[in-house]
Amino acid sequence: MLDALESEIHFIKSLKPTICLEIGSGSGIVLTGLAKCLGSCCAYYFNIDINPRAAQLRLERVDFVEEQSCHVIPQVMSPSGVFYLLIVKENDEEDILNVMKSFSWRSSVIIERKAGREFLKVLKFECVKMQTSVND
Structure with missing residues (x-):
């Protein structure tokens, strides 16, 4: 997923995003990578994941x-x-x-x-x- 977003980074920056949300973030590596690529271009970064027991299902x-x-x-x-x-x-x-x-x-x-x-x-x-x- 991170390499897909990296290939889109110029497009994403051109949107001047205010909020970036990752659903199903797991370790958070994708959102962290995106934040590093976008820098201060985006004001807020959020991630959401289901609880560990639900992950089994x-x-x-x-x-x-x-x-x-x-x-x-x-x-x-x-x-x-x-x-x-x-x-x-x-x-x-x-x-x-x-x-x-x-x-x-x-x-x-x-x-x-x-x-x-x-x-x-x-x-x-x-x-x-x-x-x-x-x-x-």
Whole structure:
């Protein structure tokens, strides 16, 4: 995930973000790396993670968490906000893309690779309304 964000760092800086939030932060290495790259460009950095006991249920809950996040994020994001989502092969990518499209968010794949036994993909979402107004 960190290398995907590093490849996007100029774009992220151009947005002049006020808040960077990492959901499912684990050790916090991604948010720490992002903070080092952005420096004082961003005013606030936050991370959220589920408790350790819930982490054991991660595989059974992944669809629930994914579904809830995809419905909430567009409602709380700035119209010029961007978010990146790390998914594994077992996630329902098509469903995620359809939900986000229904909220007028455009998606693109930043990076995909195999890491050990997992197939990982980083998706980028941008509000289509923001893109339209920028280009007009």
